[in-house]
């Protein structure tokens with residue numbers, strides 16, 4: 424079939440099969456061809472309560488009968504006002520100001536601009552950003568600049584801005600990370616940007632709440648703004664609403680997207696504390712926050728996010744997440760008996776491990792090979808290099824979870 428569609432992160436030259444999904448419910452995707460696929464990665468980490476959640480779909484439909492879109496510069500609407508109030512009610516009190524955008528990448532761009540704007544409006548410009556090794560913050564030029572460099576952004580490297588990178592806090596080497604952060608903070612950077620507790624695209628690498636807490640304390644001590652990118656970790660993925668909760672910390676700036684609408688439609692928010700908002704508030708127009716996109720706070724997307732918030736308020740979501748964690752752990756433990764499973768770990772609803780193999784060529788091909796086997800068995804899996812992870816919607820049925828682990832087990836037996 425010849426399609427004009429150019430897919431993201433897809434090598435069209437390999438002629439790999441591209442299934443066409445016609446509908447979805449819960450943790451299950453139904454292809455046009457009639458095949459059924461279990462969504463083991465929540466459609467790239469976005470789907471939390473399940474696909475086509477009735478409450479979220481109904482909210483979008485109701486909103487569609489009222490108001491589709493309205494300029495958000497100097498104008499407002501109830502879905503956005505309700506959402507901002509709903510967010511500030513469930514998130515830590517210091518994060519009192521809500522700025523809307525459309526994706527995780529833009530929420531990070533906004534966070535960086537807020538941080539630099541804060542220092543500039545204080546008449547003490549700072550431009551350096553400190554990040555963590557293996558980080559991922561999106562594919563825009565700013566997002567790539569603050570993320571890990573590699574084959575996926577090599578052609579663009581001359582355009583990417585310089586950042587200071589501290590080492591990942593591997594178990595036993597945490598102090599090196601903290602020392603590096605402290606050394607960087609002494610230089611007076613604008614901000615430190617980090618994914619709390621688990622680095623997603625970097626390979627589901629986990630570190631401890633104690634390290635996160637200490638990193639936050641170092642930034643506070645040196646008055647460096649602390650930006651938490653919870654685009655993946657937010658909305659219960661790590662077992663708590665925010666990963667930051669597990670370290671008892673509150674960032675100066677917080678990025679949320681993916682599960683913000685339950686994973687149904689695109690929307691993002693960047694929350695900021697009063698000092699950051701106040702640094703931009705003035706009678707001088709030149710100090711306003713110069714950022715917008717056409718669909719900032721789109722009413723349909725805000726309605727979906729409001730339905731997500733209602734689900735969080737009214738349903739036992741954290742209990743579901745805790746139960747899914749136990750169900751994942753049981754299966755991960757069984758799989759860990761396999762000789763090639765390395766470093767099995769779980770954080771909240773995310774289970775991950777590395778596949779060891781002496782043949783490195785095989786390793787390079789491992790991800791696509793497992794992805795293809797899984798597809799043929801009715802499972803959507805997408806390993807990160809030799810890191811295999813399972814991150815399903817919270818509503819997944821036991822039989823479907825069993826199928827995911829059976830497919831991985833079959834692959835490891837080959």
Ligand SMILES: *Cc1c(COP(=O)(O)O)cnc(C)c1O
Nearest residue numbers: 526527528559560561623654655
């Ligand atoms: C997915 C992701 C992003 C980018 O979000 P998009 O919506 O894909 O632009 C940024 N940061 C983290 C931690 C992510 O996992």
